[in-house]
Amino acid sequence: MRIGELARRTGVPTRMLRYYEEQDLLHPDRLANGYRDYPESAVHRVQQIRGLLDSGLTTEIIRNVVPFLNRPDEIHLHPDCLTAETAALLRGEADRIQARIDCMGRNLSAIRAYLAAVQPGAGDGPPA
Amino acid sequence: MRIGELARRTGVPTRMLRYYEEQDLLHPDRLANGYRDYPESAVHRVQQIRGLLDSGLTTEIIRNVVPFLNRPDEIHLHPDCLTAETAALLRGEADRIQARIDCMGRNLSAIRAYLAAVQPGAGDGPPA
C-alpha cells in the first residue's frame, strides 16, 4: 500500500512515517514512480512503533528492538545473527521497560486507590 | 533541605528541580535568604516524577496526578476538594497510563519471548 493509506489506517501522519523511515524503523519498497510501497504488515509495525514511542522509548532504542518484534510466523532473523552484545542490549532495554512498567503500575495503583476511596463503586461498573 | 542536597540525593540536576517547580510539580518553601527549602518527602516525590517522566508522561499529566500520589499516612486532600471534573480527569489519566502499561507489557513480552527462544536459560538465573 502507499503512504496515504498506511497513514489513514494507523492514524500516523505521513510526515512521521517518512521520519520513521529516515530513522531506520521502516523500510518500504519503492514503486517505479518513486512512491513508497508498504506491505500489509507495516500497519502492525507502525502501531508497535507508536506504542513504544508513546512509552518513552527513543527511535534509537526502538531501532534496536524492533527487528525482534515481528510475528512468529515471519522468519526474519536467525539466532545466529544475534550477537552477544545485541542480546545484552536487548536484555538491558527489556529491564528498563520493566522498570517503567513497575513505576507506572505503582503510581497507577495509588491513583486508583485514591479514586476508590473517594468514590467507591465508580468506574468499575455500576453496583446493580 | 536545600536544592543541592536534593539534587545529590536524587541524581536530578538542580536545573531540573527548578524546572519541575516552574511546572508546578514541586512547591518548596523559601528560607529567609530566598533559598529553596525542601522537606524530606521531596526525595521520594522527585523519584516519582522522574519515573513518570521516563515512562513518557508529560509534566502536564504528572501535574494532574501527582497531588494524589502521596502516602496514605499523609492527609493532604479531603474528598470534598475533589470535584467531579477532577475525578473524571484523574480517571482519564489513569486509563491512559493503563493503556501505556498494556502496550509496553506486550512489547516487553515479545522481547523476552524472543530472548528466551534464542537463548533459553539466560537472564532468569543459572540452571544449577
Place this chain on the structure above:
DNA sequence: TTGAACCTTCACATCAATGTGAAGGCAAGC
C-alpha cells in the same frame, strides 16, 4: 487537457525536556 488527489523532497517552525553558563547574592572559614 485540465484539475484533483495523490506522491516526492526539502526546509523551516515548534514544543517539551534538558544542558550550559553568566551575573550576582549569601554564608562560612581562613
Place this chain on the structure above:
DNA sequence: GCTTGCCTTCACATTGATGTGAAGGTTCAA
C-alpha cells in the same frame, strides 16, 4: 576582608519528535 561554595534568576542552545508548507512530479478521471 577574601575566598570558596552554595544559592538566586535569567537567557540562550540543543535534542528528539512533531507540525506546516512550499515546489514540483504522477495518475486518473471528467
